[in-house]
Amino acid sequence: MSRKHDEWGWMLAADFFFAGLGGAMLAIAGIADLFLGDAQTSVLGNFAGAIFIAIGAGLLILELGRPFQAFRVFMNPKSILTFGAWNMTFAIIAGLLFASFGITILPWSGFILVRKFLAAFCVIFGLVVATYPGVLLARHKARPFWNGPGIMVLFFLSSFITGMAGHILSGYVIGESSWFIAEGYIVSSFSSLVLQDLPHLTAIMLLFQLIFWAGYIWIKRSGGTEREAEAAQRWVNGDLSASFQLGFILLGTIVPIVLLLFTTPAIHSVGACLAILGGAIMRYLVVRAGEDRTWLPGEQKYRSRLPVGDEEFLKVWK
Amino acid sequence: MARYAMVIDTRRCIGCQSCTVACKVHNELPVDMIYNPVTTVGPTGVFPNLHMVHIPLLCMHCENTPCVDACPTGASLRREDGIVWIDEKKCVGCKACVMACPYGARIFNQEKGIVQKCDFCLDRVEKGNIPRCVQSCHQKARIFGDLDDPNSEVAKLKNSHHTVRLLDELGSKPSVFYIYGLEARMK
Ligand code: SF4
């Protein structure tokens, strides 16, 4: 039996990653605009936030069994996925409109009040989009690794880390190709206080992330149920441990902390890339950890005896 | 309005998997999909006091349905008579319900791109018949009926025996009740 029958695939993990990254980028851009003024984040970063959410939505659609019926996911207001789908839609629209204010040749770019409203929408929808995947997973009572508010905090933290890293990277990229700015087509964010401070802030958040993850695994390992402890064990010395420890903790958290403490923008951008990579690895591993369900009596033995990989043979034989 | 439920008397089940096969045939399931597996716990104990119990599993037709709450399309529904079913026309195969179900009762059908599950043989129940697995069980280990009818066999069994519901601590309130037979077998 293939595992596609009873679990989400990597595209859902990628959707969670892009939603978190894009949602946090919009929220950061909105907060910076509302409280610190114009051009605190780069135009590229503002557009990228909305585009990343759209990529996440696209992957979510591709993950569906019937992608052409995707419009139906907007139908049940009681479902958290419906809530997420609507918020992603609103965030994409608000994000693109907000980002367009950075293109000075557009006639509406001078309407400050409208920009402020859009910044507020970016904060609201961006925060919801960055948070809802964590809430969605936390509510799964029979998935011991996900269940509980902890996963929501970890997702939220990772979203903001990747969001900040996204802005660092966008600021660097647009700084390196500044012809549009020199010609006056787009607003310059060269003197942005936010962009200057983001590397150190990201390093601090990465440190929090390290501590929170250590605590999370420790709590789950000594957790309330045997299944919870077993699920956490996979991250310590099981099949997920190498990717978690080398990919996420070392490459995606510790190395970026060091790189972001330097003062060179090019090194910051490498650190930002690694922090983003870490966020992607973490989402993938967490979604995979959803395989662990609280077993019913005798179920584990039963499932372990089902043939794996024989589906094609059986279909041909039929 | 009826309130459908099933009592499974594990003292009677011999683990022959007839119900599993009958269900697969009735629902025309692909080779790699099973709605109601029969698991085995044991043998446990020390010779000569060994015991083993077979546990038929299926959708528990929960009263508090995490699967229905998770479904973004409204394809997963719970009827007033307690039967939880999927409107296949509306399902987009997002697997939100698969992940939300604590009992592993929902399966993604790769050929159709939708999720499917046991619906207590809704087509048969609507015509006044019993589900196919219940009909096929030669040991009468599966008993189906209306819990609100005090004269029904399910209501009598549920009221006269100590029954348990699987993962009851999760609060999903299943409509499938188990009579465990370990103590009875030991005697
Ligand atoms: S057993 Fe699973 S699919 Fe069936 S009603 Fe309960 S939660 Fe839904």
Ligand code: SF4
């Ligand atoms: S797979 Fe189908 S029934 Fe299940 S939640 Fe998605 S749309 Fe609803």
